[in-house]
Amino acid sequence: MDKTPTGSKILDRMLEGGYETDTLTTIYGPAGSGKTNLCLLAGTIVARKKKKVIYIDTEGSFSIERLKQIAPDYKELLNHWVLLKPSTFHEQQRVFEKLNTHLSDNVGLIIVDTIAMLYRLELGKSEDIYEINRELGRQIAYLSGITRKKGIPVLLANQVYADMENRERVKIVGGDILKYGSKCLIELQITRNGNRRAILRKHRSIQEEKQITFKIVEGGIIGTKEANGFRR
């Protein structure tokens, strides 16, 4: 099975080599849990192999400053980096409609940070919820097609909201559309000590619920040891 390294040793170990190249991986968790950091780490390692990284930033959270800390060679890496910044769900739709213009053979990774934030905003102001859900479904289906047929790994970050029925759990924005569309789901939590925990919630070939804890540092992330328990 082809894997693409995550840019972090402990995450590579958890995922037995990295993200799968023929499926969508969704990383979800609350604000500050490390989603953008993991997106940048993955993009960095792919760009370093001189492969194109398509980075769709819907939250304005992409930061050159942060990339610079993670990758001192960031200037060279940016030559392989296509940054697209839709600011409405309609613009996100247009980005997807035109994505094939960027899909030369040399694309090594597609990142969407985050996939359902503009969708969520649009749901809040539109009457036609059915159409918006359908559009998100179309985008996920389109990405699934690309990753399956072209073997380009796709990394999606996603926000969460509280699960009222189970305080220990969170729900993914975009819910089932994303859950079923992604063959790999990784939940990030902020632990009691302010570290981060990554839990493998779904995977085709690795035991689910496998987990690691880590700390976000200047240069990326490093593994830590910590017992169970998390902070909301």
Ligand SMILES: Nc1ncnc2c1ncn2[C@@H]1O[C@H](COP(=O)(O)OP(=O)(O)O)[C@@H](O)[C@H]1O
């Ligand atoms: N240079 C750094 N050193 C340590 N922590 C950092 C550094 N830069 C960012 N962080 C931490 O990363 C966290 C934000 O992570 P991020 O990946 O943006 O979260 P998310 O995308 O899930 O909202 C913040 O807690 C911030 O303090």
Ligand SMILES: [Mg+2]
């Ligand atoms: Mg972020």
